[in-house]
């Protein structure tokens with residue numbers, strides 16, 4: 001099969017992803033083999049391209065957001081059959097979906113709702129699962145007493161789905177943020193009740209809106225730089241959910257608020273074998289919300305073809321950290 005791979009970690013300027021012929025993926029018992037029809041491209045994958053190299057003689061095949069058609073099933077993957085339309089993520093420790101076919105554990109997939117195209121479906125899995133686990137954690141609801149949630153980066157892939165899921169599933173007052181008129185308008189379109197400007201002073205804007213405190217902040221960008229005002233804005237025993245944690249994140253400002261810190265890693269369940277079927281079930285709920293019109297796909301840029309050129313364009317877009325919604329490549 002054809003796949004987009006590279007050997008050594010590299011910068012966007014030295015983009016070295018190539019289309020090559022690879023052996024078909026080997027199926028584990030719990031896997032399905034999916035013919036990939038559309039790929040969502042994410043900033044995390046561009047980051048891996050810049051830091052992850054193959055073992056000598058090997059190659060790296062990234063990509064963990066797709067929609068496609070099941071073409072074969074492993075011995076314990078009878079939940080799906082050949083011909084089913086599915087969407088989902090994958091396992092960052094295994095080969096990804098920037099290929100004609102991908103082997104993926106059936107438990108983290110769900111059926112694509114009839115009304116979605118493959119391109120539309122591929123815009124949903126990473127944002128939905130990351131947002132769900134960041135805000136609802138391993139429960140199906142917000143932590144007790146959370147009525148007001150601010151989503152820092154409300155127009156990005158995660159922020160767009162977090163906003164939609166909160167509005168669809170809770171009564172929380174949702175505050176999005178953007179720094180440009182287009183991103184603010186998108187955050188509003190996703191359902192935010194109020195949209196603030198993260199290019200300005202958020203505390204002042206909250207005060208102007210008569211908002212004394214936040215119960216939860218979902219931070220999707222530059223958390224280390226913004227934790228000071230986040231801690232000041234949270235109420236005592238409030239919650240900070242972080243999806244972009246890194247070594248520079250100093251959480252000590254949260255101490256005086258006795259706040260809870262929630263770290264999200266979307267591959268945690270599949271890597272640790274911790275009830276991965278929960279992710280299939282979350283995506284099934286997302287599918288139901290799509291059918292009811294309460295969650296909409298977030299494709300804003302469509303590229304066509306499994307080629308180094310389309311992938312380079314997609315990497316350029318996600319590395320700019322200015323995405324609105326999601327870039328999807330149709331195969």
Ligand SMILES: NC(=O)c1ccc[n+]([C@@H]2O[C@H](COP(=O)([O-])OP(=O)(O)OC[C@H]3O[C@@H](n4cnc5c(N)ncnc54)[C@H](OP(=O)(O)O)[C@@H]3O)[C@@H](O)[C@H]2O)c1
Nearest residue numbers: 044153155156157158178179180183221222264265266323
């Ligand atoms: N932990 C996990 O499991 C997981 C899963 C998925 C993603 N992630 C990570 O989560 C982050 C968000 O992912 P994503 O797909 O939502 O990214 P994205 O789509 O690239 O996010 C773009 C958005 O970020 C906003 N933004 C840029 N700088 C900002 C700042 N300083 N403060 C607030 N917002 C800012 C931009 O708004 P403006 O253009 O209006 O400034 C833009 O709309 C990435 O770092 C990604 O790698 C983690």
